[in-house]
């Protein structure tokens with residue numbers, strides 16, 4: 001059998017998702033996620049115009065060959081659009097292979113290395129009272145590890161705070177924790193690193209006093225600091241024993257992490273905007289990080305992310321796969337199968353999707369006591385309801401951006 005057709009489905013139940021559905025001549029279907037938050041239609045065009053025509057008639061069993069063909073024959077390698085498109089094809093082909101084998105995908109990847117995946121959820125609040133409520137709410141939902149983000153006095157709107165979310169009357173949902181907002185233009189947020197650096201350690205002190213020493217706590221710096229500022233933050237957070245501190249400096253410059261590393265023992269995570277193993281080459285070899293943040297969806301699929309994680313394993317670096325709501329249920333399922341199979345699993349970020357999304361994507365995973373499991377359905381365990389998907393057409397949405405007090409654009 002061969003690939004008979006491949007459709008790119010764009011749907012916007014609670015937010016935009018790009019899904020590739022590949023169908024073989026035997027009628028087996030596979031799904032892959034190609035969602036690139038705020039730039040979705042670039043991946044749609046890349047797939048529809050330049051990838052789908054190349055897939056028709058190919059032997060769907062040759063996943064590695066298809067991966068190498070799409071990566072090398074384009075000549076213009078890497079980049080988020082290319083690698084999300086290749087990821088969508090790769091995961092769809094793994095889904096088909098596992099369905100044909102009659103096994104959940106993790107079995108084809110070597111079987112389960114653990115009983116479930118430790119997750120972390122996103123607690124946030126504009127002040128401590130709101131934050132504590134949010135931490136308690138996450139604990140009640142079962143989360144055993146929690147990311148902590150708060151407002152900073154003097155700043156009106158910053159990354160990671162659910163209370164900044166706007167109510168979308170059309171969709172009838174709050175975009176809690178979801179930074180991309182529907183609309184024709186990106187929202188502007190404000191930023192001041194000195195205020196942030198003064199405030200964050202006081203927040204972690206308060207959270208440890210309230211919730212005790214046991215609970216794993218995480219924090220995302222979202223690319224905003226210089227190396228010396230990041231080093232200072234890492235040091236000032238050492239008493240609060242973070243599970244990780246994420247994206248302290250802009251990800252383009254791996255050398256920045258050398259300086260941070262020299263000054264602090266706070267574990268570091270990076271990579272949600274990386275696309276290939278080449279982005280990790282130096283920081284893994286020099287042991288500048290502790291966790292790999294890449295998502296299957298943004299790193300060329302199962303085939304390539306596994307390569308990254310096997311490389312990282314040589315240095316005791318673990319997975320911390322990106323799992324915001326902009327990774328679709330298809331991308332999350334792929335992450336769960338990979339995370340269950342690899343030896344160097346660390347933690348899985350998990351934000352729940354909205355009810356409308358769950359109607360469009362029927363899923364087999366379970367979330368019990370803070371642990372995810374992909375389930376035992378053959379394939380990745382997700383089916384796309386095309387009718388439900390068609391009821392939610394694409395709506396333009398952008399991630400926000402930052403300006404400093406004097407108007408200078410800053411990293412977001």
Ligand code: EZ4
Nearest residue numbers: 037179220222272324326399
């Ligand atoms: O801002 O996925 O750790 N999580 C994050 C995310 C990213 C969004 C961008 O689309 O940094 O919230």
Ligand code: CO
Nearest residue numbers: 220246247272
């Ligand atoms: Co992040």
